[in-house]
Amino acid sequence: MSLSAANLQNEVISIIADLKNYIKIPVGVSNKHVHLTQHDYDILFPGEPMNMKKKLNQGDDFASDKLVTLVGPKGKMENVRILGPCRKYSQIELSMTDARALGIKAPVRLSGNIEGTPGIKIISPHGELTLDRGVIIAKRHIHVQTDDAKLLGLHSGQKVVVKIESTERTAYLDDCEIRVGDDFTLEMHIDTDEGNTVGAAPDSIGRIVNL
Ligand SMILES: [Zn+2]
Numbered sequence: 446m447s448l449s450a451a452n453l454q455n456e457v458i459s460i461i462a463d464l465k466n467y468i469k470i471p472v473g474v475s476n477k478h479v480h481l482t483q484h485d486y487d488i489l490f491p492g493e494p495m496n497m498k499k500k501l502n503q504g505d506d507f508a509s510d511k512l513v514t515l516v517g518p519k520g521k522m523e524n525v526r527i528l529g530p531c532r533k534y535s536q537i538e539l540s541m542t543d544a545r546a547l548g549i550k551a552p553v554r555l556s557g558n559i560e561g562t563p564g565i566k567i568i569s570p571h572g573e574l575t576l577d578r579g580v581i582i583a584k585r586h587i588h589v590q591t592d593d594a595k596l597l598g599l600h601s602g603q604k605v606v607v608k609i610e611s612t613e614r615t616a617y618l619d620d621c622e623i624r625v626g627d628d629f630t631l632e633m634h635i636d637t638d639e640g641n642t643v644g645a646a647p648d649s650i651g652r653i654v655n656l
Contacts, residue, residue: 465597465605465653470587472609472633472649473502474640477522477539479513479567483531485576489513489569495529503588504628505530515539516566519548535576537565538583540638554581555622583636586622587651588629601625607633607651614644617654 448456460467486495490511497507511527515537522543536559544551549563564577587607589599599605603623609616621633633651635643643649 462598463655465599466655467652468597468631469650469652470607470631470633472635472640472643472645472651474645475538475583475634475636477515477525477537477543477637478508479515479525479527480532480534480536480538481527482533482535485535485567485574486527486531488574489567489572491571493571495527495531497529498526501528502630502632504626511569514568515547516568517544517547517549520546522547534559535579537567537576537580538636539580540636541582542638544580544582549580551580551582553584555584555586555624556581583634584622585618585620585633585635585639586624587631587633589623589625589631590629591625591627593631594623594625599623599625605653606656608654609643609645609649609651611644611646611649614642616643617656618643618651621651 496510498510499508501507507529509527509529512524513527515522515525539551549565551563559579559581562578563580564575565580566573566575594600601623605621605623606617606619607621
């Protein structure tokens, strides 16, 4: 039996209503990294420009050519990359595994929400700096461009479940927070612990699902 025009129309309407469930979301795994204020950057790299090594997908974010060493009560981590451009606050984003190795109890937070977070010592070839706050474990999130968010029926702060398919570690991740911005590009950001959990590869995609 063929679909009637009315059935077909209803089918199309339901697909549009659930458009967000059909979109393939590229998944990006963020390694540990550092954001700095211009003030803090100048202490670590006085007189040295921050050069772009690789452009990132969101806004004007880029991976810089500058590396630092992070020092915590239990250990240190070398060659941690600074992301540019400089921001209004200094923030260090670690995975839980990184935080544990450094001996730092960091909370899971969205970028920019650093109130009450622990500090850390940062060493460069030219100087060092002790921050009294700024260490977070980045909360997994999905960047959505403003017009795309309207089309998909998504809004900032919304929590969704995402299915990430991989050869042997397909997983559903709950508590993925939607972040909407004019200069965002559709992309999900997870950290290295989460990337390992779902067997993420460079071409991994996620889909929003209704459980
Ligand atoms: Zn992000």
